[in-house]
Amino acid sequence: MGKIICDGNTICYKDQGQGEPLVLLHGFCGSSEYWDQVVPLLSERYRCIVPDLRGHGFSDAPMGAYTIEQMADDVVQLLDALELTKVTLLGHSLGGYITLSFAQRYASRLNGFGLIHSTAFPDSEEAKEKRLLAVRGIQSNGITPFVDKMIPSLFAPDHINTHPEWIHLAKEIGYKTPPQGATGAAMAMRERPDRREVLSATVLPVLLVAGEKDGIISPEKTFTVDQPKVTQVTITDVGHMSMLEAPDQLAETIVTFLDKVKAN
Template sequence: MEKVICDGNTISYKDQGQGEPLVLLHGFCGSSEYWDQVVPLLSDRYRCIVPDLRGHGLSDAPMGAYTIEQMADDVIQLLDVLELPKVTLLGHSLGGYITLSVVQRYANRLNGFGLIHSTAFPDSEETKEKRLLAVSNIQANGITPFVDNMIPTLFAPDHVGDHPEWINLAKEIGYKTPPQGACGSAMAMRERPDRRDVLSASVLPVLLVAGEEDGIISQEKTFTVDQPNVTQVTIAGVGHMSMLEAPDRLAATIITFLDQVQSI
């Protein structure tokens, strides 16, 4: 892992491969490790830059609530340090919320973007209450029981029983999330705005990926825009974690999209 200072905080990242730059953002209580099986399938053709988001992995986890805008600014500052004027940006779940903030405020830095098991919708009132409960639980009991309860819900039901190694890997990654980082990020997600208008107004190439059996974000919540610049892909038989459940199919989807971006 390499490190840079962004807004006074250390952000750790991986930088692998050669070619056009591709930035991959992970989801809540994940890290750059979420992408470890996908990057080798991409890095012979693309330069893959994969950060640990603020509050996650080996990056700093400042105390207090974060905002999606702060987390997006971290990504932009990383690109500035790497002297990358334009990239393609793909975000998984929380990473997708961050991606949309970049689209809204820094569209000139993007060749294209994508939401992987993510949505432009804001949190519902019910989900906002669940975020507060999650923060309370983490503060009271620590990160381990929270991760143990959350991770199985991210996978297709059949995979929970058939592939315990995937569940265990995601848990081990989640355990490394600093408790204050999980709490700060939960509040960032809770307060994020509705960005469906940002998604529909963008003229950039867009990739929207949904899992057929995603119990966290439905296909309807992902596929909010149907227009010529948008590619919609549903990956069969996976839940919210195609980078672990079907890395080869996710990588193939990304490569097809990137080929389209480069041809424009």
Template structure:
């Protein structure tokens, strides 16, 4: 992992492969390691950059609530430092919320963008309440019990019996999340606005990926638009974690999309 300074805090990132740039943003209580099965497939054709988001993995975890905008600005700072003028940005879950904020404000830096098991909808009132319960639990009990209860719900039900090692790996990654980082990110997600208009208004290529058995963000909450510039893909048998449950299929979907985005941009 390499390290850069963004907005006064250190952001660590993985940088592999050569060519057109794909930026992968992980989900809540994850890190760049969430992409460990996807990056080797993509980096044979692309330069793949995967940061540990603010408050996650090896990146710094400042105290206090974060905002999705702040987390997107960290990614902008990373791209500026690496002198990357344009990329295709794809975000998983929390990473998708950050991608939408980035696309809303820095569209000129993107060749295309996408949500992977994410949504442009804001939190419901119930979800907002649950974020506060999560923060309280993390602060009172620490990260380990929280991750132990959180991880089973993000996989398809069958995965626990068919491939329990995948859940264990997600937990291992989750345990490395600094408690104040998890709390800060949970509060950022709670306050995020409705960004469906970012998807409906953009002329950029957009990729929307849903897991057929995602209990956290069902496909209908991901597929908020079907304009001609939007590619929709459902990963069969996957829950919220196709990057673990079906990495080859997800990588194939991403490659097809990135290839199309690059050719659209080269002809425009």
């Protein structure tokens, strides 16, 4: 993996393929490994840059609460280090919140952007309370019980029994998340603002991908804006994890969108 220093913290990343640059951001308690089945389907035509977010994977996990803006700034510094002026940026879940912050403040660095199983809505009051409970639980009991409880809920219900290997893989990735990284990112998600106006105001091509059986973020929460620049795709029979549940379909969706970006 490549490494750069962002504000004193090491951010690790994978850089594979050739062509127009595509940056893929993973979700909470994930890592760049989430994209391992998708990148080979894209890297023949695109240069795929896939970081471990602050607090995740092999990247540093500083103590204290993080902010979504801070995590977006890490991505900017990664692009600067790689001397990339413009990219297409796609974010899964937490990665989508970071993508929206990036699009709001650094639109000139984007050819297009997208949310995959993510939303422009802020946390509800109930969700904010759940974030605090998660933080307390991780601080008291460590990351393992939290991951064991959370990961199955990310998948379509029938996949829990039919594809236990997917759940096992996601758990193994989750266990590697440093506790302070998980709690820092949980607080960042808790404090994120409503960014629906970023989607409605942008002139850039936008991709919104939802899972038909996503129990975390419903398609209604993903599809918050309907305008010509926005491509909305629902992947059938998947939950919150299409990169593991349906990597071929997700890659095909991304390629179709990237063709639109190129034509824009």
